[in-house]
Amino acid sequence: MIAIIGAGAAGCFCAIELKRRLPHLDVVAYESASKPLAKVAITGGGRCNLTNSFEGIRSLKEAYPRRDQLLKRAFHTFDNRQLMQWFEREGVRLVTQSDECVFPESQDAMQIVRTLLRNMEQLGVKLCLNHRVIRIEAEKGYRISFADDRQQPVHADAVVVTTGGSPKMSGLDFLQSLQLEMVPPVPSLFSFNISGMSPYMGIVVEPVTASLAGTKFKAQGALLITHWGMSGPAILKLSSHAARYLAENAYKAQLLVNWLGDMGEEKVRILLLEMQQTQSGKQVGNTHLPQISSRWWQALIGRAGIRQEQKWGEVGRKQLNKLVAVLTADTYAIEGQSRHKDEFVTCGGVSLSNLNLNTLEVKAHPGLYLAGEVLDVDAITGGFNLQAAWSMGYVVAQSIASAVAPKKVAEKF
Ligand SMILES: Cc1cc2nc3c(=O)[nH]c(=O)nc-3n(C[C@H](O)[C@H](O)[C@H](O)COP(=O)(O)OP(=O)(O)OC[C@H]3O[C@@H](n4cnc5c(N)ncnc54)[C@H](O)[C@@H]3O)c2cc1C
Numbered sequence: 332m333i334a335i336i337g338a339g340a341a342g343c344f345c346a347i348e349l350k351r352r353l354p355h356l357d358v359v360a361y362e363s364a365s366k367p368l369a370k371v372a373i374t375g376g377g378r379c380n381l382t383n384s385f386e387g388i389r390s391l392k393e394a395y396p397r398r399d400q401l402l403k404r405a406f407h408t409f410d411n412r413q414l415m416q417w418f419e420r421e422g423v424r425l426v427t428q429s430d431e432c433v434f435p436e437s438q439d440a441m442q443i444v445r446t447l448l449r450n451m452e453q454l455g456v457k458l459c460l461n462h463r464v465i466r467i468e469a470e471k472g473y474r475i476s477f478a479d480d481r482q483q484p485v486h487a488d489a490v491v492v493t494t495g496g497s498p499k500m501s502g503l504d505f506l507q508s509l510q511l512e513m514v515p516p517v518p519s520l521f522s523f524n525i526s527g528m529s530p531y532m533g534i535v536v537e538p539v540t541a542s543l544a545g546t547k548f549k550a551q552g553a554l555l556i557t558h559w560g561m562s563g564p565a566i567l568k569l570s571s572h573a574a575r576y577l578a579e580n581a582y583k584a585q586l587l588v589n590w591l592g593d594m595g596e597e598k599v600r601i602l603l604l605e606m607q608q609t610q611s612g613k614q615v616g617n618t619h620l621p622q623i624s625s626r627w628w629q630a631l632i633g634r635a636g637i638r639q640e641q642k643w644g645e646v647g648r649k650q651l652n653k654l655v656a657v658l659t660a661d662t663y664a665i666e667g668q669s670r671h672k673d674e675f676v677t678c679g680g681v682s683l684s685n686l687n688l689n690t691l692e693v694k695a696h697p698g699l700y701l702a703g704e705v706l707d708v709d710a711i712t713g714g715f716n717l718q719a720a721w722s723m724g725y726v727v728a729q730s731i732a733s734a735v736a737p738k739k740v741a742e743k744f
């Protein structure tokens with residue numbers, strides 16, 4: 332019997348691919364919750380951003396800031412295109428948005444959930460709900476124990492751990508006896524708490540470059556001002572890249588924002604000097620740059636010490652320099668992090684050092700595999716996290732299938 336621990340994205344996908352390859356094998360998925368795939372059901376705000384076209388991605392490191400090498404190997408076996416074909420073959424029509432995120436055309440995450448569950452049922456994957464695994468021990472294969480002591484421990488020939496991200500180290504206690512190396516988990520994908528932003532709530536500036544002072548962490552994209560601080564793709568991306576740094580610094584850091592994307596100081600100075608010449612009689616507050624809304628422009632010139640009614644011709648060199656600095660490297664104190672309704676993932680988990688990266692099998696424990704967010708792998712938003720889960724689930728299914736010569740399946744498991 333092969334036990335899958337956790338019926339989420341990676342676990343269910345792995346179970347299906349295993350049963351397709353080895354139909355005679357008993358595959359049992361143990362799930363702690365009363366429903367399988369509960370997280371998938373709420374992904375993408377209930378629409379499920381199941382993958383990404385990857386067209387804007389030049390290097391995998393942009394999407395997977397820490398463990399891009401593992402994903403590079405996994406995508407070699409099963410990538411986003413194969414994933415899209417997989418769902419389309421199952422009758423799920425997909426749409427790729429202009430921002431490269433891929434969703435079911437129905438805009439309904441439950442279609443993804445139903446498709447996976449239908450396949451599991453048709454193939455005969457056994458699903459045991461309300462089975463929280465509290466211990467896995469290497470004993471005659473693997474012995475799996477459950478939190479509910481009315482549920483007898485079971486023995487499995489092979490185990491696939493797909494329990495997802497855990498914000499606390501204690502969430503990985505069930506693996507303790509296997510003595511795996513762990514990377515302390517910290518949250519990734521969050522917004523920044525910055526005081527004084529609430530009057531500007533709802534303003535979006537696109538694209539900005541957001542970075543953390545004194546570090547190399549940098550991200551581009553849209554920035555959304557919220558009532559508690561800043562959010563939007565640029566901030567979420569930056570939080571992902573700097574997840575560990577920010578955790579180590581108690582979520583206190585200096586945020587630098589270039590409100591004009593990647594335009595450098597010199598270019599901005601020339602632009603402003605041009606405005607000064609061509610609009611010298613006009614009020615600065617009424618002549619905003621096209622990239623910045625008038626409401627936010629008025630706030631920014633205020634940060635540079637320029638009055639709304641001041642004419643361009645009255646702006647001195649010092650004020651102009653200050654405005655260049657505000658537009659290209661505006662500084663804000665990050666005071667904390669908020670997750671609110673943003674999607675979030677865990678950075679950290681079971682260290683990849685435990686694994687054969689080609690098969691996702693634990694080197695010290697043959698027959699024990701891990702896939703998905705339980706591993707020290709995470710991505711920025713945009714469908715990359717789910718793609719990682721699908722690809723790793725697929726890799727494990729293929730690894731198990733090729734580790735077992737078809738003729739010997741019955742004898743081995
Ligand atoms: C609100 C939200 C929205 C998101 N939206 C997106 C999106 O649109 N696109 C995207 O790419 N990513 C998104 N993500 C991230 C994505 O959902 C995860 O990265 C992905 O689900 C990870 O898959 P997984 O199989 O590793 O874990 P999960 O899907 O989390 O599955 C793990 C399963 O294991 C079970 N489990 C845990 N511990 C035990 C145990 N001890 N015993 C038995 N079962 C256990 C859990 O109950 C769960 O069902 C979102 C995340 C959140 C929180």
